[in-house]
Amino acid sequence: MKEEVSSAITYALSKGFQIHPDAFKILEKIDVKELQSIIKQVVREKAKQNMFLINQSDLKMFVESEIDDSIENNHMIMFDPTKKVTSAEGIEGFLALFRDRYSKLLKIMMQRSQSKKLTPISNVTNGKLDEETYIAGLLMDRRIDRDVTKLVIDDPSGSIELLIFNKEIQDTANSLQIDQFVMVSIASGKNGGFFVKEILVPDIPDHIANRSKTETYAVFISDLHVGSKFFMEKEFTEFVSWLSSPDPIARKVRFVLVGGDIIDGIGIFPNQDKELLLLDVDQQMAKATELLDKIPKHIKVFIIPGNHDPGRRALPQPAIPEKHNMHLWNRDNFFMLGNPSMVDLNGVKILMFHGQSLDDVVGSTPGLSYAQPAKAMRVLLKTRHLSPIYGKRTPIAPELEDMMVITEVPDILHSGHIHVVDLDMYKGTLIVNSGAWQSQTPFQASVGISPTPGIAIIVNLATMKVFTKDFTEN
Ligand code: D5M
Ligand code: FE
Ligand code: ZN
Numbered sequence: 001m002k003e004e005v006s007s008a009i010t011y012a013l014s015k016g017f018q019i020h021p022d023a024f025k026i027l028e029k030i031d032v033k034e035l036q037s038i039i040k041q042v043v044r045e046k047a048k049q050n051m052f053l054i055n056q057s058d059l060k061m062f063v064e065s066e067i068d069d070s071i072e073n074n075h076m077i078m079f080d081p082t083k084k085v086t087s088a089e090g091i092e093g094f095l096a097l098f099r100d101r102y103s104k105l106l107k108i109m110m111q112r113s114q115s116k117k118l119t120p121i122s123n124v125t126n127g128k129l130d131e132e133t134y135i136a137g138l139l140m141d142r143r144i145d146r147d148v149t150k151l152v153i154d155d156p157s158g159s160i161e162l163l164i165f166n167k168e169i170q171d172t173a174n175s176l177q178i179d180q181f182v183m184v185s186i187a188s189g190k191n192g193g194f195f196v197k198e199i200l201v202p203d204i205p206d207h208i209a210n211r212s213k214t215e216t217y218a219v220f221i222s223d224l225h226v227g228s229k230f231f232m233e234k235e236f237t238e239f240v241s242w243l244s245s246p247d248p249i250a251r252k253v254r255f256v257l258v259g260g261d262i263i264d265g266i267g268i269f270p271n272q273d274k275e276l277l278l279l280d281v282d283q284q285m286a287k288a289t290e291l292l293d294k295i296p297k298h299i300k301v302f303i304i305p306g307n308h309d310p311g312r313r314a315l316p317q318p319a320i321p322e323k324h325n326m327h328l329w330n331r332d333n334f335f336m337l338g339n340p341s342m343v344d345l346n347g348v349k350i351l352m353f354h355g356q357s358l359d360d361v362v363g364s365t366p367g368l369s370y371a372q373p374a375k376a377m378r379v380l381l382k383t384r385h386l387s388p389i390y391g392k393r394t395p396i397a398p399e400l401e402d403m404m405v406i407t408e409v410p411d412i413l414h415s416g417h418i419h420v421v422d423l424d425m426y427k428g429t430l431i432v433n434s435g436a437w438q439s440q441t442p443f444q445a446s447v448g449i450s451p452t453p454g455i456a457i458i459v460n461l462a463t464m465k466v467f468t469k470d471f472t473e474n
Contacts, residue, residue: 004032008039012054015043020055029063038062041294045241057246067298072214072346073254075300081316081338081403093398098179099156101385101402102138105181108202108384108407109136114183122157129188135160136183139176149173151196153184162186163195172199174366177379177388202384207428209411212346212461217252219243220457222259222354222416223436225308226291227284229277230439231264235454235471236291239437242471244296249458255345256299259416259434260306260354262288262320268308275441281310285324297333304339306354306417314397315356315387315404316340340386342408348461351410353380355417355433357387357394362418364389370449373433374424377415381406381426412459419444419451423466430464432457 005027012019019027030038042058060066109115117134124133137155144150149164151173162184164170176182176199185198221239225231242250263284264276278284295301305311305320312318319336328334337343340353361376362368368376380386386404387394396404412430419436436453444451454472459465 002028002032004035008035011036011039012043015047016052017043017046018053020053022056023054023059026056026059026063026066029065030059034062037294041241041244045245061244061246061251061296061298064298068251070214071216071252071254072212073216073298073300074344074346075255075302075335076344077335077337077341078344078349078408079340079342079403080319081341082318084399084401084403085312085316085318085338085397086399093400096400097396097398097402098138098390100400101405102156102181104402104405104407105202105384106136109181109183109200112183112200114185114200117185118183120157121153121155121160124160124186124194129186129194132185133187134183134185136181139178139180139182142173142176142178144170144174151184153182160194163189163193165195169196169199176201177361177364177383177385179390180383180385180388201382203382204384204406204409204427204429207409209428209430209464210347210349211464212348214346215252215460215462216254216346217249218255218257218345218348218350218459218461219253220257220259220414220432220434220459221437222414222434223261223306223419223438224258224288224291225261225264225436225438226288227276227278228264228438228441229275230441231277232437232439232454232472233291236437237294238471239454239456239469240291240294242469243299244294253299253458255461256295256301257343257350257352257414257434258292258301258303259352259414260304260339261308261416261436262303262305263309264438265308265310269443282324285310285320289325289327292328292334293331295333297331300333300335302335302337302341302343302352303328304337304341304352304354306339307356312397314395316397316399317354340404342410346461348411348464349408350412350414351406351408352414353386355415357389358415358418360387360389360392360394363392370418370420372422373415373418373420374422374431376418377413377431377433378424378426381413381429381431411464419449419453421452421455421457421468423457423468430459430466432459432466
């Protein structure tokens with residue numbers, strides 16, 4: 001018997017465990033370099049359940065050849081901004097960014113029948129209009145003047161001010177995001193000017209989501225905030241051990257998606273150091289790496305950054321730089337991606353976006369709140385843009401291409417940032433906000449945010465059935 005195997009057995013025996021004869025065979029097959037940490041993990045798990053016999057099923061998942069490979073785990077990275085982001089382009093860049101936003105969204109809008117009646121704004125300023133005239137552009141301004149709502153819309157040919165008198169259309173106008181793309185049917189007013197007859201937004205079409213051929217599970221998490229005094233290490237460790245437990249669902253997990261805010265970072269908000277346990281980014285990253293490293297190798301892990309992670313803050317964000325977590329970058333089953341990114345898992349298209357812009361969307365849209373982030377995520381799908389509002393709290397880089405446009409309709413839209421678990425289904429797209437692993441911070445308490453931490457979201461990619469698993473219980 002190999003020395004590592006006998007020392008693993010000795011360890012288990014010393015903790016009062018028995019080892020089933022079948023388990024010995026499996027022990028022999030485990031990579032000796034990992035044997036010690038695996039046996040410790042199994043002992044800890046079983047002791048918690050008051051079971052002191054280690055059998056075959058407790059060890060199987062640590063042996064590659066014992067993993068059920070009939071469960072498909074195909075992945076394709078469909079979009080990752082990491083290699084595409086450039087340095088700031090200055091004022092030229094902002095014009096280019098908006099122009100690209102306009103042309104990408106116009107292309108999406110062209111699939112609507114009304115787009116045949118589109119006219120450039122510069123052609124409608126002289127007052128003579130056809131029965132049905134549509135213009136399309138970005139909503140630059142909205143003002144409410146007693147009973148009249150005024151909109152300013154720009155396209156590359158010019159700018160136009162429009163009036164709305166109808167209450168219903170005013171409500172639609174009030175739910176629009178500033179800087180979003182709209183298409184509007186207009187008519188000339190009796191006393192000059194133009195008024196709005198109808199507002200159309202890009203939106204996603206009703207569709208049937210793609211499915212995995214095999215019953216494969218994907219787990220969605222975000223907002224670990226490792227390094228914060230409020231990071232829930234115990235619950236997070238429980239979650240990671242669950243992934244290698246004999247639980248029948250855990251056995252079918254092949255993907256874990258991490259939606260940003262891996263660490264708490266340094267200097268992200270005033271006086272943050274009072275809330276930190278680890279005072280340096282590399283220490284925080286090392287701790288996060290140590291925890292994530294226990295995810296078994298047959299599970300593919302996709303990680304995007306959030307506003308607390310190292311690297312550029314402005315959207316789109318490149319992947320967390322390699323120098324901070326070389327070990328994860330080098331692991332074959334870990335994929336460090338930018339924010340936002342799109343991955344195809346067994347045919348199911350998943351758009352991952354940390355969710356910075358949700359603060360602006362919640363803050364500027366009547367009827368939305370932090371308690372229901374999925375409703376705010378619906379707005380992103382309707383605008384076909386992950387960060388429509390420019391110049392508020394969400395920093396957006398002046399790239400030549402607007403990489404935040406939702407060009408392809410996702411089967412799942414995954415965000416975090418709000419720290420509240422919320423699920424929704426919108427026109428065939430599953431919306432997931434994956435909560436957090438950080439308990440309520442004093443700041444969140446002061447602004448009335450009640451997080452729901454310690455919960456993982458699990459999706460069966462064959463059926464799109466979704467359920468939650470709470471690791472704060474017991
Ligand atoms: O964001 C955690 C939560 O706190 C999320 O709901 C947004 C909210 N948040 C973050 N910064 C602010 C400010 N400045 N005002 C109001 N609400 C805020 P996280 O990215 O984890 O810090
Ligand atoms: Fe967060
Ligand atoms: Zn965040």
